[in-house]
Amino acid sequence: MLASSGLFLIWKTVLSNIVIATRESRLAMWQAEHVKALLQEQGHTVELLGMTTRGDQILDRSLSKVGGKGLFVKELETALEDGRADIAVHSLKDVPMDLPEGFALACVLEREDPRDALVSPRYASLAELPQGAVVGTSSLRRVVLLRALRPDLRIESLRGNLDTRLRKLDEGQYDAIVLAAAGLKRLALESRIRECFEPDTMLPAAGQGALGIEVRTERADLLALLAPLDSRRDGLATAAERAVSRTMGGSCSMPLAAHARWQPDGRLRIDAALGDPEGLTPLVRAQLVAEAADAAQATALGEAAARLLQG
Numbered sequence: 001m002l003a004s005s006g007l008f009l010i011w012k013t014v015l016s017n018i019v020i021a022t023r024e025s026r027l028a029m030w031q032a033e034h035v036k037a038l039l040q041e042q043g044h045t046v047e048l049l050g051m052t053t054r055g056d057q058i059l060d061r062s063l064s065k066v067g068g069k070g071l072f073v074k075e076l077e078t079a080l081e082d083g084r085a086d087i088a089v090h091s092l093k094d095v096p097m098d099l100p101e102g103f104a105l106a107c108v109l110e111r112e113d114p115r116d117a118l119v120s121p122r123y124a125s126l127a128e129l130p131q132g133a134v135v136g137t138s139s140l141r142r143v144v145l146l147r148a149l150r151p152d153l154r155i156e157s158l159r160g161n162l163d164t165r166l167r168k169l170d171e172g173q174y175d176a177i178v179l180a181a182a183g184l185k186r187l188a189l190e191s192r193i194r195e196c197f198e199p200d201t202m203l204p205a206a207g208q209g210a211l212g213i214e215v216r217t218e219r220a221d222l223l224a225l226l227a228p229l230d231s232r233r234d235g236l237a238t239a240a241e242r243a244v245s246r247t248m249g250g251s252c253s254m255p256l257a258a259h260a261r262w263q264p265d266g267r268l269r270i271d272a273a274l275g276d277p278e279g280l281t282p283l284v285r286a287q288l289v290a291e292a293a294d295a296a297q298a299t300a301l302g303e304a305a306a307r308l309l310q311g
């Protein structure tokens with residue numbers, strides 16, 4: 001009897017019931033379901049708590065004008081604080097560089113394709129777009145990078161979740177739109193991609209394509225439990241990228257790109273670019289390579305790249 005209740009106690013502390021707070025867009029739900037499946041493989045039971053965030057409600061104005069990307073994570077953090085949920089799954093790209101006191105990123109999952117993609121019903125590539133074609137995007141980063149590649153294009157605002165953006169394209173409001181390849185692939189919309197831009201052509205945003213899991217720092221139990229989901233490679237690469245943004249004071253009102261990749265020699269290469277929203281001065285680019293054996297080295301690499309950008 002004693003022995004079996006002892007066994008039960010051990011079992012209880014190892015296997016948990018985990019509640020995941022998630023936004024309710026199709027992409028966010030896919031991502032939460034993905035984490036749910038990974039945790040179930042580890043033997044845990046998992047439930048989803050779907051929530052609508054301020055970022056989802058505001059569709060008419062540019063995010064950079066209404067308070068930035070934090071709008072997508074704040075409600076989820078409240079759920080963690082109240083104990084209604086244990087973890088929050090985010091697109092890492094949407095997670096602010098500095099989390100509020102008491103919150104931390106517990107892990108970064110293996111990253112999906114980090115590239116930007118061109119979607120167009122009529123044109124097979126950016127090069128095939130006619131002079132003056134209308135391209136939809138609301139990301140300042142994509143605006144300045146597109147402008148550098150094709151100054152003749154008319155770039156127009158495009159907001160909403162993935163399905164909304166694709167619908168607006170299909171209604172004929174744009175000749176093409178630019179989206180993250182990762183979101184399209186996750187939602188089985190990869191067939192709509194006409195061209196993927198290599199990072200050297202269109203440098204991705206910090207964290208693009210990666211998922212991050214946020215927890216309350218006091219939940220040491222969850223840190224241990226999430227460790228099997230953590231990708232060391234992508235965690236270090238995105239730590240370098242996020243250090244660029246943090247050092248630059250990055251918000252989505254700044255056209256900033258940062259992308260890190262592992263070289264064959266085992267060192268980490270970071271590329272960063274900073275544009276001018278007014279389009280008056282040309283893009284500034286920086287590239288650095290260094291050893292990144294731990295988070296401190298990866299962060300130092302990102303900070304050094306940011307200082308190069310600052311000139």
Ligand SMILES: NCc1[nH]cc(CCC(=O)O)c1CC(=O)O
Binds near residue numbers: 091092183211
């Ligand atoms: N800003 C919205 C957002 N946040 C994450 C993704 C895509 C998936 C990802 O980068 O992980 C998108 C859509 C997009 O940029 O096209």
